[in-house]
Amino acid sequence: MSRDLLRFATAGSVDDGKSTLVGRLLYDTKSVLADQIEAVERASVDKGMSTPDLSLLVDGLRAEREQGITIDVAYRYFGTPTREFVLADTPGHVQYTRNTVTGASTAELAVLLVDARNGIVEQTRRHAAVLALLRVPRLVLAINKIDLVGYDEETLTAIAKDFAALARSVGFADEAVQVIPVSALAGDNVVERSTRTPWYDGPTLLGHLESVPVAGPEVTAPFRMPVQYVIRPRAGALPGAEERWGPLHDYRGYAGQVASGTVSPGDEVVVLPGGARTTVAGVDTADGPLDAAGAGRSVTIRLTDDIDISRGDLIAAAGAAPRVGSEIEATLCWLADKPLRAGARLLLKHGARTTQVIVGALGERLDVDSVRFVDPPEALTVNDIAMVSLRTADPLPVDDYADIRATGSFLLIDPPTGGTLAAGLVGNPLTLTSG
Structure with missing residues (x-):
């Protein structure tokens, strides 16, 4: 039986112990090979440490090891009998x-x-704002190094209260936040429950990761599927296909991954940006047809009508279609070292479609220190987050990022180099309050 998959990320200030916490998770769940543990133990002895430096299981770059910090995003894959995990240590x-x-x-x-x-x-405020902006559905506040405050309940309760106010101010609901006191170094409440926090009756970190619901808002959102490939198989290419679908020269399927919602035979859909409407004739996979396919499933859709569809088009629920247009108001997270100014001509990648784009006016910038929007800048520099107006050469079917992340997100690309310049979110996904 296949296990659920949870994708999660870590964030926090310098020296809060993120890499050590990740290393503890990998070590205590026995997700590390013996030779890796031996290498870490040798490196720890060379550094004069009496216990293994578990952060070395994550920080792989030479500069990270020399400086004792995390520089790049480190992805790790591990699993338990309950669930599989993809972890991004930032x-x-x-x-x-x-x-x-x-x-x-x-x-x-x-x-x-x-x-x-x-x-x-x-x-902490910066990362909470960024996580809220990206509409991460659930948040764990891991209060680390509790051994260094003597496992004092009052200290940890005060931190939890302060964070609850911060989380509400950037739009996180109370039920979306879980507070867990841990010691990554000693292992308290990471995988095993600690006897030194008898006042804490919540889950361990791993216990919460194993039990938290995986289904996100895209499961109940309207159906969306960007077309990745148009399938016209050759005779003999698919054994048994002619018995299942008839002569292969009559087969035409549209392959992609369901970005949101569910699709079933008989559903009425619209193909965008063209706007042609039709009905789903079948939902196929390599293992056979499906009665329904949900978000995250890669499928091939057959339609009842012959429509001109190509890579980059979007098949969507006819009764809840996204808007189509060339004018986009969006929030940009500028990732490049060179600045962005109004009038720049770039490439925009949305789903499987890439088109030219002109950057219009720069709007308000998010001050991540105060978690407030401030006056528009003359240019966006690296790490800036701001509202922008964009005009695309081709009309695009988009949703607000706050509603559907897959069709509400895009990338800006440098035409000469092909490098990624910015991550874009349609609309303004961040909800700020004074709470």
């Missing part, structure tokens, strides 16, 4: 905020660490 330095955006962009949950000795700091 940097804590302010100048690497763009890496946090990258790591959290596909996360269904984020683990935000704070040092029990310091409580909520500016970087």
